[in-house]
Amino acid sequence: MTAIRRSKRQAFDDEKVWKQHLKKLKITHQRHLRIATEGALPGTLVACGFPPDLVIISDDAGQFDIPLHNNLSEGDIREYVIKRKISGSTRSENGRRARDTFASLKKTCKKQRISFWDFLLDRLKQAYLLPYLPDILCGKVSLVPKS
Numbered sequence: 001m002t003a004i005r006r007s008k009r010q011a012f013d014d015e016k017v018w019k020q021h022l023k024k025l026k027i028t029h030q031r032h033l034r035i036a037t038e039g040a041l042p043g044t045l046v047a048c049g050f051p052p053d054l055v056i057i058s059d060d061a062g063q064f065d066i067p068l069h070n071n072l073s074e075g076d077i078r079e080y081v082i083k084r085k086i087s088g089s090t091r092s093e094n095g096r097r098a099r100d101t102f103a104s105l106k107k108t109c110k111k112q113r114i115s116f117w118d119f120l121l122d123r124l125k126q127a128y129l130l131p132y133l134p135d136i137l138c139g140k141v142s143l144v145p146k147s
């Protein structure tokens with residue numbers, strides 16, 4: 001896969017040209033050809049006008065590093081469920097929305113290694129020193145300098 005990443009070539013006219021390119025990169029084993037081709041397909045679909053948030057279902061060939069279980073999702077809501085059970089939930093729809101919003105912000109900040117309290121203070125003081133969270137999630141900005 002390193003050879004493909006280093007390759008300057010971004011687009012191919014047809015399957016024959018793609019296979020010649022892989023051969024030139026010394027990717028010849030059938031399994032590796034399949035993995036490279038399946039990995040390139042999403043980029044091709046996006047280039048042809050499909051939405052970038054297209055969902056890909058993996059055949060577990062190894063090219064996608066996505067767990068095929070929901071343990072991570074369950075872990076994300078565990079803290080929320082425990083607090084809801086202890087507190088008995090909220091008294092109003094506005095309370096539920098506030099709780100859900102803050103729980104989501106807290107979890108997003110934690111996953112992005114941003115202090116939740118620093119983020120809240122940044123917004124409350126209207127300093128806006130920390131980036132907009134969707135920009136971080138979409139890769140438009142990074143908290144880590146590129147080397």
